[in-house]
Amino acid sequence: MSAKAALNLVPATSLSSDLLIVGGGVLGLWAAKYALDAGLKVTLIDKKRCGSGGSRGLLGALAPHLPNAMNDKKRFQLHALDELPGLVAQLEEQSGLIAHYGQTGRLMPIRVPGFQKRVDRCIEESRVSWDLGVRSYTFEQVEIGSYEGWVNPELAPMGLAFDSLSARIVPRSFMQVLYAFVMDRIEIIEGCELISFDQKKGRARMRDGRAILADKVVLAAGYETYDLLKPLARADLGHGVKGHSSLFKLDGVADMPSLYDNGVYVVPHGDGTVAVGNSSQNEWSDEHAVSEGHCLPYIIRAIELCPALQKAKFLSHWAGVRPRSHAKDPIVGALDDRGGVHVLTGGFKISFGIAHRLARALIERITGAPNRVSLPPSYEVAYHLAEAEKDNRGDKKI
Numbered sequence: 001m002s003a004k005a006a007l008n009l010v011p012a013t014s015l016s017s018d019l020l021i022v023g024g025g026v027l028g029l030w031a032a033k034y035a036l037d038a039g040l041k042v043t044l045i046d047k048k049r050c051g052s053g054g055s056r057g058l059l060g061a062l063a064p065h066l067p068n069a070m071n072d073k074k075r076f077q078l079h080a081l082d083e084l085p086g087l088v089a090q091l092e093e094q095s096g097l098i099a100h101y102g103q104t105g106r107l108m109p110i111r112v113p114g115f116q117k118r119v120d121r122c123i124e125e126s127r128v129s130w131d132l133g134v135r136s137y138t139f140e141q142v143e144i145g146s147y148e149g150w151v152n153p154e155l156a157p158m159g160l161a162f163d164s165l166s167a168r169i170v171p172r173s174f175m176q177v178l179y180a181f182v183m184d185r186i187e188i189i190e191g192c193e194l195i196s197f198d199q200k201k202g203r204a205r206m207r208d209g210r211a212i213l214a215d216k217v218v219l220a221a222g223y224e225t226y227d228l229l230k231p232l233a234r235a236d237l238g239h240g241v242k243g244h245s246s247l248f249k250l251d252g253v254a255d256m257p258s259l260y261d262n263g264v265y266v267v268p269h270g271d272g273t274v275a276v277g278n279s280s281q282n283e284w285s286d287e288h289a290v291s292e293g294h295c296l297p298y299i300i301r302a303i304e305l306c307p308a309l310q311k312a313k314f315l316s317h318w319a320g321v322r323p324r325s326h327a328k329d330p331i332v333g334a335l336d337d338r339g340g341v342h343v344l345t346g347g348f349k350i351s352f353g354i355a356h357r358l359a360r361a362l363i364e365r366i367t368g369a370p371n372r373v374s375l376p377p378s379y380e381v382a383y384h385l386a387e388a389e390k391d392n393r394g395d396k397k398i
């Protein structure tokens with residue numbers, strides 16, 4: 001993506017906005033979209049380029065939680081995944097670009113009685129929990145026969161679980177769609193790093209000494225949000241988890257369901273590629289440095305799971321960092337009663353399926369919109385601060 005305005009051309013002290021969004025990843029760009037819809041004057045900054053952080057991934061699995069024992073989080077994600085195709089279609093139409101979204105479902109091999117029991121519960125409960133009235137989604141057990149060649153039968157001795165809610169999207173294509181939608185409607189400054197925000201003065205300070213004036217700031221800086229929050233919240237709320245994924249070219253499988261087994265994903269995309277992943281590392285020094293040693297184990301397991309991959313042509317590996325809150329869930333909302341600093345991060349492995357709903361909930365709160373999307377209690381800033389406090393006191397249950 002090209003920067004709309006290079007920082008050195010913009011006298012930043014003269015910039016003033018209703019809302020300054022920090023971070024042009026999938027969360028920041030969705031926030032920009034909803035802020036625009038609400039009529040706010042928006043400036044978005046990114047210390048590198050929009051879409052160059054964790055959102056530059058390859059996998060693009062839009063995978064739901066299982067439909068048994070529904071709770072607030074599962075329901076939030078269900079509604080998010082249900083509304084996403086309509087929103088993507090609108091953005092594609094307005095931007096003239098395509099994101100290769102497809103609700104092609106997901107298969108999971110059943111090989112132990114414990115999972116079979118869970119599948120049975122999911123089949124039963126999904127009839128109610130995944131029935132949204134206007135649309136409903138299915139969770140069922142299917143025979144391996146119809147997926148011969150796509151799934152290794154030896155890994156699915158008891159059959160396969162299939163759900164119709166899972167979808168996939170090409171992350172880089174989708175980021176281009178979102179970026180194209182907002183780029184002419186907001187001020188975007190790339191290569192511009194926030195280092196602090198003075199709530200009283202509404203003044204954001206950049207690493208190169210410039211300042212931007214804004215009534216409110218949304219911190220959507222991915223895993224780096226946690227460091228920006230430390231001095232403001234006086235709490236350590238999360239960290240970055242590095243991961244790898246890999247891309248292959250394989251024709252004729254774009255409509256096949258994604259496969260998931262024991263942490264390994266195989267995701268066929270609408271552009272003729274298949275993405276495979278992924279790994280997890282809590283310790284790392286270079287966020288985008290690729291190490292084949294981290295890719296090979298999941299690639300070997302993916303080929304074992306999906307024999308069709310034997311004919312695929314390798315295209316590339318990618319590594320990036322996902323934001324993970326210590327209290328596990330996304331963090332969304334005003335940092336405190338002063339209402340100047342807002343947080344939008346922590347989507348970890350499921351950001352692409354829920355980012356729009358998180359961003360909408362936040363912007364609706366900022367603008368005081370009626371009939372707002374409600375957030376699960378564990379997404380609230382207060383919940384994360386309380387969990388951090390428990391950690392500090394050492395009285396958290398393990």
Ligand SMILES: Cc1cc2nc3c(=O)[nH]c(=O)nc-3n(C[C@H](O)[C@H](O)[C@H](O)COP(=O)(O)OP(=O)(O)OC[C@H]3O[C@@H](n4cnc5c(N)ncnc54)[C@H](O)[C@@H]3O)c2cc1C
Pocket residue numbers: 022023024025026027028045046047048049050051052053054055056057058059060061062192193194195220221222223224225228241242243244245277278279319320321322323344345346347348349350351352353
């Ligand atoms: C290997 C891997 C596989 C994944 N697979 C999936 C998947 O299949 N499905 C799914 O939904 N999710 C997946 N994810 C997770 C998902 O990609 C991330 O959770 C998501 O992209 C995070 O988006 P974000 O907007 O919060 O952060 P980012 O995309 O990281 O964006 C943050 C932006 O903020 C900028 N920034 C940082 N600090 C500052 C600052 N001080 N000032 C200005 N700008 C700043 C950065 O440059 C960056 O562009 C995966 C992640 C990885 C690593």
